Amino acid sequence: MVTLAEVAQHAGVSASTVSYVLSGKRSISATTRQRVEESIRELGYHPNAGARALASSRSNIIALMIPLRTDMYVPVMMEIAIAVATTARTHGYDVLLLTGEEGPDAVRRVTGSGLADAMIVMDVELEDERLPLLRGTDQPSVLIGLPADTGGLTCVDLDFGATGALCVEHLARLGHHDIAVIGEAPAVYERHTGFAERTLDGLRARARELGLGVLHRPYEGGYDAMALTLGRIFDERPGTTGFVVQNEAAVEPLLALLRQQGRAVPEDVSVVAICPDQVAVQASVRLTSVAIPAQEMGRYAVEHLVAKLEGRGSDDVVLIAPELTVRASTGPAPTAP
């Protein structure tokens, strides 16, 4: 293993000079710099991460806590993780992958050991156990998602309230009057992850303003469950012509059953989905949808942390404005026969 000292010797300078060449924290003459860089290349030198971390009390690592469960939004999680990793690298940081399993202990461990300089927390619950710890440490962190109390925290998320509103607005503009919302599994609502409720609240509020009727049904299970759900929706509100789906697993069953019941999409009913673009594009009808801006959130989180670590930046909550992409699943409401 090549050390700083060896590089210094090879270049005929002192160790500190090499260090300053590497960090750029003091000015170095062009000739010296070149000589050192040459030596580094020639010897194939890589600074030792541990020594660096010890001496500078900076690990150049950002911790990313992803949820353990793989039942929801997997592609989104993955996309965020990848965006975080690539963005971090462009700023000279590496990413440590933590699972939600350890919970608050992971936060304690990472902040306590100096393993990471900062932390990104995904899958935040409304009353998350990790929040007090994050507030109590001076290590910067960003939540992806929104807890009940955001005081003293930095958060990014899609503006799910606006998303819900945007979906009804789109349907209303097309002339739809009765709207059904196919939501996440009941467990998601019970877990109080927040985003599901926020969507619904935003959607309902806007629907009320626009004078639309809304029926909300959580969904879980297979085709049978969807058949049941649909049956009940049309029993209760036969005039339902607009659907908002916030549940990846519900997309195909919904489309298949509508087709099977002779309700054409988008001629008879319109469907708006809240899902990753990949899902929207791969569905059997290309879905008009509001995308989850996974990349954007990942990138923002890292950039915010880097700014904080460099002494810039401050706490705040950033809600990303939803964007609705019109595809083939929405159209004008059918005129009464």
Add this chain to the structure above:
Amino acid sequence: MVTLAEVAQHAGVSASTVSYVLSGKRSISATTRQRVEESIRELGYHPNAGARALASSRSNIIALMIPLRTDMYVPVMMEIAIAVATTARTHGYDVLLLTGEEGPDAVRRVTGSGLADAMIVMDVELEDERLPLLRGTDQPSVLIGLPADTGGLTCVDLDFGATGALCVEHLARLGHHDIAVIGEAPAVYERHTGFAERTLDGLRARARELGLGVLHRPYEGGYDAMALTLGRIFDERPGTTGFVVQNEAAVEPLLALLRQQGRAVPEDVSVVAICPDQVAVQASVRLTSVAIPAQEMGRYAVEHLVAKLEGRGSDDVVLIAPELTVRASTGPAPTAP
């Protein structure tokens, strides 16, 4: 920040004693151990990762290189990543997330800097640029996937050859004679990732032995593309009654179009998928499938590395035997009318 020295002082022992309590590398009397542990708890001590890494030249970190592209097997990647992270934790390791983007440079950086003690590499290509580096370092590594030359490397993967064979066997036993394989996108075959070819080879060999006809079609695109593909398959081999699908994106289009053409699954045609269980279960027909043992591979990789780091274990290639789960998409071949 609490240091070892402070704990030592608080407990009235020397720093080295505290260190030995922590590592267990020398025997410590029960009373001393208790006193030290008590102090650790009371002061909320966490060993500093950098100092530890520097002094012991062990970072207790395993690097995981995941592919950058998110177009294929996303849930599998995610599952592996999570399995790796959780298994690593049970052995006292953390996981560093690297994307394939950096390629060989990432390998150099990690091995050179001592950032990680070992490395797991996913999405291995047949002639992967990273292989020479992995062979050339004394840092242990495990590949998830199989390159062309496995000499001097440790690899885990599903036995895709056997998987292909298993699929035809299942269909043959049910009386099917003509089989169509819906494969990955052409790009996957061109990229020579290996697994797709291996599946096909195993499948074809077994089909030849059993006297079955096989038609292979890569698939990419939407419903239209699938309609075209299916049309050509039935034109060329009207008697096709068995399908093997190795492409997550192809599953729903295939099922939808078969349904639409009046071919009932499994009464008229049988479908076997090679995909994660989640996909098989959520499809509109619960699919008979061979699962990708993501968790098992992740766990194996970590355990192998830990063994190596502890001086046990050796290089070898482990192919996990495929397991076929019968669900609702396969049945006896229809008898000729």
Add this chain to the structure above:
DNA sequence: CAGGGGCGTCGAAGCGCTTCGACAGCTTTT
């Protein structure tokens, strides 16, 4: 009862790097 051998503990020497103060040799200012 002396000598040998565990066991449990300690002190000290680094691990490879960053960073602070010092200082030599300049240039600029007064």
Add this chain to the structure above:
DNA sequence: AAAAGCTGTCGAAGCGCTTCGACGCCCCTG
């Protein structure tokens, strides 16, 4: 012409931990 200020470099002090050799103590053996 002396004082002041830069610029570029160096030496040395640590960062918090691991680990090796040393050593005191007690128990066992001959």
